[in-house]
Amino acid sequence: MFKLTLSAIFFSIAATSLCADPLPSWNAGDAKSQIINYVDAVTDPTSEDYVTPSDRIAVFDNDGTLWSEQPVYFQFLFAMDELARMAEQDPSILTSDTLKAAAAKDFKTVLAAGEEGLLEVVMATHSGLSVDAYQDNVRNWLAAARHPDTGRPYNEMVYQPMLELLSYLRDEDFDTFIVSGGGVDFMRVFAEEAYGIPPEQVIGSSGKTSYQVVDGVPTLMKDPGIAFIDDKEGKPVAINANIGKRPILVAGNSDGDFQMLEWATAGDGPRFGLIVHHTDSAREYAYDRDSHIGRLERGLDEGPDRGWLIVDMSKDWSRVWPQDDN
Amino acid sequence: MFKLTLSAIFFSIAATSLCADPLPSWNAGDAKSQIINYVDAVTDPTSEDYVTPSDRIAVFDNDGTLWSEQPVYFQFLFAMDELARMAEQDPSILTSDTLKAAAAKDFKTVLAAGEEGLLEVVMATHSGLSVDAYQDNVRNWLAAARHPDTGRPYNEMVYQPMLELLSYLRDEDFDTFIVSGGGVDFMRVFAEEAYGIPPEQVIGSSGKTSYQVVDGVPTLMKDPGIAFIDDKEGKPVAINANIGKRPILVAGNSDGDFQMLEWATAGDGPRFGLIVHHTDSAREYAYDRDSHIGRLERGLDEGPDRGWLIVDMSKDWSRVWPQDDN
Numbered sequence: 001m002f003k004l005t006l007s008a009i010f011f012s013i014a015a016t017s018l019c020a021d022p023l024p025s026w027n028a029g030d031a032k033s034q035i036i037n038y039v040d041a042v043t044d045p046t047s048e049d050y051v052t053p054s055d056r057i058a059v060f061d062n063d064g065t066l067w068s069e070q071p072v073y074f075q076f077l078f079a080m081d082e083l084a085r086m087a088e089q090d091p092s093i094l095t096s097d098t099l100k101a102a103a104a105k106d107f108k109t110v111l112a113a114g115e116e117g118l119l120e121v122v123m124a125t126h127s128g129l130s131v132d133a134y135q136d137n138v139r140n141w142l143a144a145a146r147h148p149d150t151g152r153p154y155n156e157m158v159y160q161p162m163l164e165l166l167s168y169l170r171d172e173d174f175d176t177f178i179v180s181g182g183g184v185d186f187m188r189v190f191a192e193e194a195y196g197i198p199p200e201q202v203i204g205s206s207g208k209t210s211y212q213v214v215d216g217v218p219t220l221m222k223d224p225g226i227a228f229i230d231d232k233e234g235k236p237v238a239i240n241a242n243i244g245k246r247p248i249l250v251a252g253n254s255d256g257d258f259q260m261l262e263w264a265t266a267g268d269g270p271r272f273g274l275i276v277h278h279t280d281s282a283r284e285y286a287y288d289r290d291s292h293i294g295r296l297e298r299g300l301d302e303g304p305d306r307g308w309l310i311v312d313m314s315k316d317w318s319r320v321w322p323q324d325d326n
Numbered sequence: 327m328f329k330l331t332l333s334a335i336f337f338s339i340a341a342t343s344l345c346a347d348p349l350p351s352w353n354a355g356d357a358k359s360q361i362i363n364y365v366d367a368v369t370d371p372t373s374e375d376y377v378t379p380s381d382r383i384a385v386f387d388n389d390g391t392l393w394s395e396q397p398v399y400f401q402f403l404f405a406m407d408e409l410a411r412m413a414e415q416d417p418s419i420l421t422s423d424t425l426k427a428a429a430a431k432d433f434k435t436v437l438a439a440g441e442e443g444l445l446e447v448v449m450a451t452h453s454g455l456s457v458d459a460y461q462d463n464v465r466n467w468l469a470a471a472r473h474p475d476t477g478r479p480y481n482e483m484v485y486q487p488m489l490e491l492l493s494y495l496r497d498e499d500f501d502t503f504i505v506s507g508g509g510v511d512f513m514r515v516f517a518e519e520a521y522g523i524p525p526e527q528v529i530g531s532s533g534k535t536s537y538q539v540v541d542g543v544p545t546l547m548k549d550p551g552i553a554f555i556d557d558k559e560g561k562p563v564a565i566n567a568n569i570g571k572r573p574i575l576v577a578g579n580s581d582g583d584f585q586m587l588e589w590a591t592a593g594d595g596p597r598f599g600l601i602v603h604h605t606d607s608a609r610e611y612a613y614d615r616d617s618h619i620g621r622l623e624r625g626l627d628e629g630p631d632r633g634w635l636i637v638d639m640s641k642d643w644s645r646v647w648p649q650d651d652n
Contacts, residue, residue: 054524131566175526188570198380199570200501206567211559211585218589220566227567233537240457240546241532241553242568244514244525259537263544 022168025161025319032316034309035165038272042248043172049270053173057247059239059260060166062180062187062204064253064294065276066195068157070285071148072107072293075186076118078141080105082125099124111292123224126207131185131220138189152323155190160322162251162276166195169249177201177247179239181231181256185222203242205230235260248272254294261299261308273308275299280314283321348494351487351645357637361491364598368574369498375596377574379499384575385565385586386492388506388513388530390620391579391602392521394483396611397474398433398619401512402444404467406431408451425450437618449550452533457511457546464515478649481516486648488577488602492521500575503527505565507557507582511548529568531556561586574598580620587625587634599634601625606640609647 026032041049042056063069080102087094087103094100098117101109110117126134142155150157166176178187178197184204191197208225211218230238236259239247250257250264253276265271277296278287288296303310313320352358367375368382389395406428413420413429420426424443427435436443452460468481476483492502504513504523510530517523534551537544556564562585565573576583576590579602591597603622604613614622629636639646 057526184567184570200383200568202570209563209566211562211589213588218562218585218592220562220589236537236544236546237535240535241510242526244510244528259544262539263537263546266544 022171023161023164025164025317027316027318029316031309031311035272035274038249038270039168039172042270051248051269055245055248056169056172056174057177057243057245058169058174058249059177059179059203059243059247059251059264060162061252061254061257062178062182062191064278065251065257066158066162066166066178067154068147068284069294070287073182074147074154074157075182076122077145077154078138078186079121079125080110081141081145082137083121086125093124096120119226123207126183127222127224129222130214131209131222134185134222135189138186142190152321155194156321156323158194158322159276159317160319160324161317163195163322165251166197170196174249175201177203177239177243179203179230179235179260181205181229183207184230203230203238231256233259236263239263250274251276252299253278254296255298256294258298261303262306265306265308273303273306274311275303275308276311277313279312280317280320282314284313286314348497349487349490351490351643353642353644355642357635357642360635361598361600364575364596365494365498368596377595381571381574382495382498382500383503383569383571383573384495384500385503385505385529385569385573385577385590386488387578387580387583388504388508388517389579390604391577391583392484392488392492392504393480394473394610395620396613399508400473400480400483401508402448403471403480404464404512405447405451406436407467407471408463409447412451419450422446445552449533452509453548453550455548456540457535457548460511460548461515464512468516478647481520482647482649484520484648485602485643486645486650487643489521489648491577492523495575496522501527503529503565503569503573505529505556505561505586507531507555509533510556529556529564557582559585562589565589576600577602578625579604580622581624582620584624587629588632591632591634599629599632600637601629601634602637603639605638606643606646608640610639612640 023032023035041047042051044050060066063073083099084103094103098110098113098120102121110121142153145154146152147154147157169176176197178191178201180187182204184202184206187204188199188202191202206227208223208227210221210223212221228234235257239260246267247264249272250261251274252261261273265273278285280286287294288300349358349361367373368377370376386392389399409425410429420429424436424439424446428447436447468479471480472478473480473483495502502523504517504527506513508530510528510532513530514525514528517528532553534549534553536547536549538547554560561583565586572593573590575598576587577600578587587599591599604611606612613620614626
């Protein structure tokens with residue numbers, strides 16, 4: 001009798017979850033229907049589009065797809081803050097005008113120094129220490145820093161509808177990976193708590209790393225120099241290197257995601273490409289073709305003909321942030 | 327009544343599997359006890375050594391740890407066979423004495439050309455084609471080729487006791503990864519069938535890879551040149567890059583595995599280092615300090631003091647191959 005009761009409870013819970021809306025922060029409409037119809041098709045064993053769970057690989061860009069990226073990538077804001085913090089203890093580290101400008105939060109001067117300037121600021125804060133020490137710095141920064149426009153902690157500026165999509169896919173036996181131009185050591189600090197994505201499913205850019213025994217302690221050191229840039233053509237390369245399978249679902253928001261969308265959706269069988277279009281200046285930001293961050297042009301021009309879903313943030317999402325009621 | 331019966335069957339199966347020997351091809355003795363005691367300790371929620379499932383990361387070298395590596399790494403035997411096959415169709419590809427010697431299976435001349443010679447043979451067969459085409463070649467080779475000493479298919483020359491260890495760990499909620507100096511695209515062709523390890527849990531060396539759209543088809547191309555050598559100091563670096571966690575159990579067989587053993591077993595809490603010592607000239611091979619392949623010296627000298635288990639293949643394993651009865 002006791003076991004029968006437990007079974008009854010179990011089946012009742014299962015039935016409830018089958019009927020519940022898996023995407024409550026997505027407005028009823030074409031975008032939401034397309035996603036649900038796709039997931040239904042690839043998970044229904046009687047469907048001709050059925051995909052076995054081991055091949056249900058979904059990959060997500062991070063900046064602008066899972067969390068915000070304005071006014072500039074959050075990792076770069078970390079680098080600026082971190083440089084200022086380091087310079088308080090030792091001003092002699094500011095060995096160039098670019099570094100001095102960064103520590104003074106003078107964006108314009110740093111950006112005027114171009115890619116080389118950005119790299120200088122990143123390297124000054126992302127190398128010459130162990131991976132563990134670096135990740136402690138990121139953790140401390142996330143706990144204290146607040147976004148200049150919203151005043152929120154950065155790791156709360158994640159998109160509620162995308163969190164629901166991640167959970168929905170995992171509930172349907174997808175593996176969900178991040179494939180981002182952001183630094184892998186950086187993202188792993190918060191990805192598990194923010195998105196439910198464990199370190200081994202986070203793929204990103206990386207600096208050179210070496211293994212050293214320092215005073216008898218085996219240590220992974222972050223060295224100067226770039227090991228891999230996980231952007232544009234690099235994204236399919238990184239997916240092949242790290243996963244070894246072609247994803248069946250890809251979500252991005254900028255032309256840096258174009259190639260992984262192109263590669264994944266060219267595979268056999270049913271594929272799903274999704275682009276988050278930032279159209280919401282009221283609740284988040286509105287930008288695309290002319291933005292310095294997250295520029296989206298080719299995806300808008302070619303995406304629809306390629307069958308990719310262009311998500312209109314202002315129209316398709318009933319809620320943007322997890323902390324909001326609307 | 328029906329449900330009660332199902333429950334009864336379920337509990338009976340669970341009880342059986344709890345009592346069954348998880349390592350039947352390991353002889354009773356210290357090695358087997360150490361493994362089982364360790365796994366019991368880290369999986370028992372009441373133990374002070376308990377490790378949560380998400381941190382139960384186990385990594386295994388491949389050549390000489392999961393399958394044989396004599397008389398030379400199997401991937402190199404593939405390269406020699408592949409070169410001969412290619413030269414049959416187009417002899418003009420044999421542009422050097424080393425390549426001619428390799429296609430003629432003249433080991434000695436190839437080995438005399440040193441590392442550069444080996445690299446030349448590998449590059450001639452591992453670049454200039456797509457990842458998919460390359461993996462088809464590997465698949466065809468595995469289906470047809472036979473080992474020079476045993477006459478067995480190469481993917482049957484896996485160690486039954488290690489297969490049992492992999493299954494046992496997975497049953498106890500470990501994630502099992504390969505971390506090998508072998509090529510990642512090569513190993514992924516057989517690792518899932520041979521070991522139950524899916525592509526996303528195979529980490530290895532890699533050549534340069536590019537993303538190209540070839541005649542309208544998105545393609546990952548294997549290019550000339552090395553991207554990463556997953557050996558020695560490279561192994562902890564690759565584990566950090568791909569998994570982002572320090573493993574709690576590491577198995578290897580050569581000094582190429584020393585650094586990942588050192589790093590993993592230096593972590594907090596209970597750790598397990600295991601070295602397969604090839605002592606079995608009757609059933610497999612016997613080699614260590616003086617071997618050109620799988621040289622094991624530092625591991626033998628320092629391993630026991632570091633608490634690593636040195637597995638004596640001839641003494642600790644009752645069976646070597648899956649196909650044998652003994």
